[in-house]
Amino acid sequence: MSKSTDEATSVISESTKGASSLILVQIITKLFTFLLNQLLIRYVSPNSFGLATYLEFLNSTILFFSREGERLAIQRIKPSKDTTRTFQSVINFGFLSLAVGVPIMLCIGYWQWHTTTFQESLLVLPFHNWTITLISGSILVELLIEPVYALYQFQLDFGKRSKFEGLAIFTRCVTTFVSVLFSSKYVDEFEGAAVASFAVGQFAYSFTLFVSYALAFASFNKVNNAHTKYSLYKLRDGDKSYYFDSEVFNIYKGFFIQMIFKQLLTEGDKLLINYLFNVDQQGVYAVITNYGSIIARLLFNPLEESTRLLFSRLLSSSSDTSKQSFTYLKLISVFYLNFCILVLFAGISNGSYLLQFILRGKWTSTNVFQLFQQYIAYIPFLAFNGILEAIFTSMANNQDMKKFSTFMTVITVVILLTSYLLIEQLEMGLSGLILANVINMSLRIAYCYQQIQTYYARHGIHFNLINIVKSTSRAIGSALVLVIVQYLLVFKGVGFTTKNFTQLVYSALLSVVLLVVLAWLERRTLKGPVLDLVSRFKRKSD
Incomplete structure (x- = not known):
């Protein structure tokens, strides 16, 4: 085996292990965050939760603009025999995030200062100066440690990242919860104190990352036999001296521009919410996305990450692995179809009742429970969209990605106009936003499906989603039968949603029946993966 092949195998192995640890940490920390958010929602009002979500959006947007281009560009730095020079080059690029981040923060801060949300909702609250200071401080702290983060990212040291981020998220959750409890003694100033508590939690998160990476960097040179400095240091290569490699810097500039458009494409709904809805409605939307997307965050996101990794590995192989990847594509498509059937059956019937049981209190006067059903259907x-985009981006070349960027730009304009029409002109409110998101995802699904179909057609494989849907026709039929049974026997012909605990129990039993039926119908499909899992477990035991 050649040296280059060995290196490639090593990178794939490290990436695979790193992705696995990140997925595990993601599941644990997001589940923990979800549980603590559940406790927080019982204490804070929709207004406070909406403002906290608004500030989190500003924080993430500033950091994304500041460092995403640099994080992509450093992977293009070519390792040299002089490891110190290579590492110092990465450190130098890390300081670009701080250099561009401060002006970006000032510009966005000035822009937001004059908005209605800032003037009429945030600045009128007690402790708003502390809130703004803590959010600004958290951004600066993360930008200051970015050069060290970049160094470990360049080394593909995902272990440290998953450990440090897991600790930081845990710290944020506990700090926020304790701060909110402490704030409850400020009865007349609780709204302002509650929002400030979220800012305290965010600063705790950033400071934990700063300390973790700083302590790790203290031993970096000894471990790697290097002399890297935490500073913007001029590098020398023969007669040339420079701070930034010119080739990589040009790539960075291209990525920086792309990231601006990407943020506008992916965060369009949040921008609309900030401008078209009051803070209470922003809080309602934050709650339904927090609870409604828990399945996506715990299950779908890790599956997307592992699928992207698997397809990248398979399709980058020198041998023809299109049949292997196509087999996996069919398997994951069937799984998603069946799982979505179960989510729709159980979620639409019981989601609103469970949310009422969880929230209670200050949220009963909002329309969060009606909207939650609509979000489940989304x-x-x-x-x-997530799984098909993961597969498409794994098999796409540069030309395909350019076309996709153009498509996304056009779609964004169309969806923004559609959203405005549904929300403002047709006065559908948050329901209009959810419908616009459904249209958005449908168009992106259609595009990715067409591109995947074209890819396999080039390899002589016919991919037709209709055939996969037909293969689950019995599953769809079974679900429809149980919907009718539930309507007649559980809900007594009155509505399609749970109204009391007894109905919840019966509906849950029917959901279990549906799960068993779906598993039985797909027993042949499941046989291979289950046997493979059992054999792996036996090998580990031996």
């Missing part, structure tokens, strides 16, 4: 579109 989940299958969100799921299929």
Whole structure:
């Protein structure tokens, strides 16, 4: 085996292990975050939760613009025999995030200062100066440690990242919860204190990352036999001296521009919410996305990550692995179809009742429970878009990605106009936003499906989603039968949603029946993966 092949295998192995640890940490920390958010929602009002979500959006947007281009560009730095020079080059690029981040923060801060949300909702609250200071401080702290983060990212040291981020998320959750409890003694100023508590939690997250990476960097040179400095250091290569490799810097500039458009494409709904809805409605939307997307965050996101990794590995192989990848594509498509059937059956029937049981209190006067059903119906579109985009980006070349960027730009304009029409002109409110997101995901699903179909056609494989849907026709039929049974026997012909605990129990039993039926119908499909899992477990035991 050649040296280059060995290196490639090593990178794939490290990436695979790193992705696995990130997925595990993601599941644990997001589940923990979800549980603590559940406790917080019982204490804070929709207004406070909406403002906290608004500030989190500003924080993430500034950081994304500041460092995403640099994080992509450093992977293009070519390792040299002089490891110190290579590492110092990465450190130098890490300081670009701080250099561009401060002006970006000032510009966005000035822009937001004059908005209605800032003037009429945030600045009128007690402790708003502390809130703004803590959010600004958290951004600066993360930008200051970015050069060290970039160094470990360049080394593909995902282990440290998953450990540090897991610790930081845990710290944020606990700090926020304790701060909110402490704030409850400020009865007349609780709204402001609650929002400030979220800012305290965010600063705790950033500071934990700063300390973790700083301590790790203290031993970096000794471990790697290097002399890297935490500073912007001029590098020398023969007669040339420079701070930034010119080739990589040009790539960075291209990525920086692309990231601006990407943020506008992916965060369009949040921008609309900030401008078209009051803070209470922003809080309602934050709650339904927090609870409605828990399945996506715990299950679909890790599946997307592993699928992207698997397809990248298979399709980058020198041998023809299109048949292997196509087999996996069919398997994951069937799984998603069946799982979405179960989510729709159980979620639409019981989601609103469970949310009422969880929230209670200050949220009963909002329309969050009616909207939650609509969001559950949106989940299958969100799921299929995620998995198909993961597969498409794994097999796409540069030309394909350019076309996709153009498509996304056009779609964004169309969806923004559609959203405005549904929300403002037709006065559909948040329901209009959810419908616009359904249209958005449907168009992106159609595009990715067409591109995947074209890819396999070039390899002589016919991919037709209709055939996969037909293969699950018995599953769809079974679900429809159980919907009718539930309507007649559980809900007594009155509505399609749970109204009391007894109905919840019966509906849950029917959901279990549906799960068993789906598993039995797909027993042949499941046989291979289950046997493979059992054999792996036996090998580990031996």
